[in-house]
Amino acid sequence: MDPINVFDYEKLAREKLDQLAWDYYNGGSDDEVTLRANRSAFERIRIRPRMLVDTKNLDMRTTALGTPISMPVIVAPTAAHSMAHPDAEIATVQATGNCDTIFTASTAASRNVVEIAQAATGPIWFQLYTHRNLDFSRTLVQRAEQAGYRAIVFTVDMPQLGHRERDLRNNFDQLQQLPTANFQLSEGFLNPTERHKIDTWETVDWLKSVTSLPILLKGILTAEDALLALEHHVDGIIVSNHGGRQLDGVMAGIEALPEVVEAVAGRCEVYMDGGIRRGTDILKALALGARAVLVGRPVLWGLAANGAQGVRGVLEILRSELALAMTLAGCPNLASITPSLVKIL
Ligand SMILES: Cc1cc2nc3c(=O)[nH]c(=O)nc-3n(C[C@H](O)[C@H](O)[C@H](O)COP(=O)(O)O)c2cc1C
Numbered sequence: 415m416d417p418i419n420v421f422d423y424e425k426l427a428r429e430k431l432d433q434l435a436w437d438y439y440n441g442g443s444d445d446e447v448t449l450r451a452n453r454s455a456f457e458r459i460r461i462r463p464r465m466l467v468d469t470k471n472l473d474m475r476t477t478a479l480g481t482p483i484s485m486p487v488i489v490a491p492t493a494a495h496s497m498a499h500p501d502a503e504i505a506t507v508q509a510t511g512n513c514d515t516i517f518t519a520s521t522a523a524s525r526n527v528v529e530i531a532q533a534a535t536g537p538i539w540f541q542l543y544t545h546r547n548l549d550f551s552r553t554l555v556q557r558a559e560q561a562g563y564r565a566i567v568f569t570v571d572m573p574q575l576g577h578r579e580r581d582l583r584n585n586f587d588q589l590q591q592l593p594t595a596n597f598q599l600s601e602g603f604l605n606p607t608e609r610h611k612i613d614t615w616e617t618v619d620w621l622k623s624v625t626s627l628p629i630l631l632k633g634i635l636t637a638e639d640a641l642l643a644l645e646h647h648v649d650g651i652i653v654s655n656h657g658g659r660q661l662d663g664v665m666a667g668i669e670a671l672p673e674v675v676e677a678v679a680g681r682c683e684v685y686m687d688g689g690i691r692r693g694t695d696i697l698k699a700l701a702l703g704a705r706a707v708l709v710g711r712p713v714l715w716g717l718a719a720n721g722a723q724g725v726r727g728v729l730e731i732l733r734s735e736l737a738l739a740m741t742l743a744g745c746p747n748l749a750s751i752t753p754s755l756v757k758i759l
Pocket residue numbers: 438439440452490491492493520521522541569632654655656657658659687688689690708709710711712
């Protein structure tokens with residue numbers, strides 16, 4: 415099968431992955447209501463296209479915290495790429511760089527922060543989960559800064575792991591078994607009994623004190639928290655529900671985006687993720703105020719299906735779908751994608 419859309423890569427990945435890895439990648443928490451909402455919410459947003467617009471010189475380039483990228487699509491941090499393919503994060507970081515966009519390396523990656531930076535062919539961000547020993551986290555962040563990462567993505571929606579029933583049924587205990595390289599998870603990272611004492615808004619101030627890199631908070635879903643993020647001087651917010659894997663029943667990313675964009679009022683950059691599978695999904699997110707979107711599972715599907723080439727295939731499908739959507743909607747560039755382009759039903 416020659417994949418013509420991202421869902422074709424999902425089918426190819428299904429054939430390659432064992433049940434445990436498939437469930438880990440694709441599952442959500444509890445009843446997976448939020449996981450499904452991340453997709454279905456896009457269907458309640460309709461496009462108001464404009465006709466007879468000259469889109470010959472279509473331009474979807476933008477910047478993310480000052481870094482030029484060829485399209486408003488960034489690779490989300492996801493753990494343990496070695497479960498998808500032996501080339502793991504080396505393949506994903508290289509394919510992403512070859513598409514001229516940003517790769518975000520997870521704290522729970524299966525290659526360490528330096529190996530990934532050395533393999534990179536483009537700009538990279540580092541996603542942080544704090545270790546219960548903050549000195550360890552300081553070292554990790556500083557190692558990332560030295561290795562050339564351009565921002566820290568601090569994930570704030572995981573005081574504890576969500577209740578992922580597919581993993582429970584497979585006896586897959588992520589906190590013990592994920593193949594991570596930066597440290598052994600079983601050392602106590604995300605220790606459920608201790609972890610809730612670690613991350614508070616003070617942790618954001620601590621993070622600012624240990625790095626000069628820009629900081630994005632990932633996992634914000636409300637105007638209230640967006641305003642607090644601004645008070646703590648973050649550089650960006652990623653509106654996200656962690657791919658429906660943390661608290662089930664929360665809003666879809668695309669549903670939460672407008673209130674965060676309104677609260678922020680241009681004072682920092684706002685990104686979103688969750689359920690981006692089509693060029694039209696990206697168009698809708700940009701219309702509702704996202705600077706760019708992040709994609710999680712599709713990249714893992716591409717990696718599982720065909721290593722670096724599969725990752726590239728997924729990103730190029732999203733690029734060409736977005737180009738077509740912009741052309742048909744009468745949007746020659748990203749600046750022309752405004753709230754009037756969509757109607758929320
Ligand atoms: C298998 C898997 C692992 C993930 N690991 C991380 C992680 O290590 N750190 C993090 O901040 N988010 C992680 N996420 C969440 C993603 O960054 C992102 O928010 C989510 O996947 C976006 O939704 P999508 O998969 O529908 O595109 C993970 C998601 C998946 C599916």
